[in-house]
Amino acid sequence: MRAWAMRNLGITGDFDVLPTIGSKELVAWLPTFLEAKSVIYPEIAYPTYLVGAAIAGAEHRAVGISAATWPKSELAWVNSPSNPTGRVHTRDEMRAAIDYARRENAVVASDECYISFSAGEAVPTSIFHESDGDNRNLLAVHSLSKRSNLAGYRAAFIVGDPALISRIREIRKHAGLMVPLPVQQAMTVALQDEVHVEQQAALYRARREVLRPALLSAGFRIDESQAGLYIWCTRNESDWDSVRWFAERGVLVTPGNFYGAAGSQHIRIAMTATDTHIASVAARISAGI
Numbered sequence: 566m567r568a569w570a571m572r573n574l575g576i577t578g579d580f581d582v583l584p585t586i587g588s589k590e591l592v593a594w595l596p597t598f599l600e601a602k603s604v605i606y607p608e609i610a611y612p613t614y615l616v617g618a619a620i621a622g623a624e625h626r627a628v629g630i631s632a633a634t635w636p637k638s639e640l641a642w643v644n645s646p647s648n649p650t651g652r653v654h655t656r657d658e659m660r661a662a663i664d665y666a667r668r669e670n671a672v673v674a675s676d677e678c679y680i681s682f683s684a685g686e687a688v689p690t691s692i693f694h695e696s697d698g699d700n701r702n703l704l705a706v707h708s709l710s711k712r713s714n715l716a717g718y719r720a721a722f723i724v725g726d727p728a729l730i731s732r733i734r735e736i737r738k739h740a741g742l743m744v745p746l747p748v749q750q751a752m753t754v755a756l757q758d759e760v761h762v763e764q765q766a767a768l769y770r771a772r773r774e775v776l777r778p779a780l781l782s783a784g785f786r787i788d789e790s791q792a793g794l795y796i797w798c799t800r801n802e803s804d805w806d807s808v809r810w811f812a813e814r815g816v817l818v819t820p821g822n823f824y825g826a827a828g829s830q831h832i833r834i835a836m837t838a839t840d841t842h843i844a845s846v847a848a849r850i851s852a853g854i
């Protein structure tokens with residue numbers, strides 16, 4: 566994990582790593598481990614950031630992308646590439662999040678579990694690519710569920726500030742949240758290979774290109790969707806109307822309001838079905854039947 570983080574995230578300076586039982590449990594429990602009293606997260610976001618704050622009984626607030634506008638908090642979540650929008654932070658946006666961590670003495674946790682799946686010109690970078698070796702108050706969350714298709718193994722890890730990780734490790738140990746050794750060994754093997762990850766990324770890129778023209782021809786506009794494994798699109802109608810339109814064609818998509826009220830005119834399409842299914846869905850969307 567250490568070698569992978571140096572190779573792939575560009576991390577320098579003092580840092581530590583810690584395996585977790587998938588990244589969802591870490592996302593859900595991090596505010597509790599940190600005893601955070603206030604948590605902020607993106608206004609269109611993976612719902613577990615909010616769930617974790619609620620478990621900890623912390624105040625929580627959804628915020629915009631620009632860290633310059635964030636209110637004071639003890640824990641701030643960043644998610645690039647984003648689930649559900651596929652938006653990729655610019656390097657300046659990442660630097661602004663780091664500045665926030667230093668200015669407010671807040672922990673910034675960067676959920677980077679889709680970092681391997683770039684789809685265009687916006688290449689996702691880790692928060693540690695921008696931290697210049699000063700990793701205090703910074704954590705990055707990585708998961709093998711996406712990059713190596715190992716969701717069933719519950720294999721993930723965090724990287725970052727050694728003092729924070731030591732504290733989190735201590736609590737986790739006493740709560741029994743240890744990753745079984747065979748899973749850790751499988752992670753070590755999977756992290757040594759990037760060929761299968763590039764193959765997976767190529768699959769998502771190809772599926773995106775199959776779906777894109779079909780969606781445009783049916784009147785949808787694709788927003789963000791620069792990376793990751795989702796397409797975020799809208800027809801300027803209620804998300805549930807779009808969900809119904811897809812359901813009538815035998816396709817299950819997710820209403821954007823699951824990720825926050827700001828998503829209520831969008832839907833999220835996951836490109837996790839097989840190539841054959843994706844081709845068939847694209848044909849049905851284009852035909853409008």
Ligand SMILES: Cc1ncc(COP(=O)(O)O)c(C=O)c1O
Binds near residue numbers: 589611644678708721
């Ligand atoms: C942004 C984000 N973070 C974390 C997770 C959790 O993934 P896992 O628990 O499989 O590592 C997901 C899963 O969809 C996600 O979309």
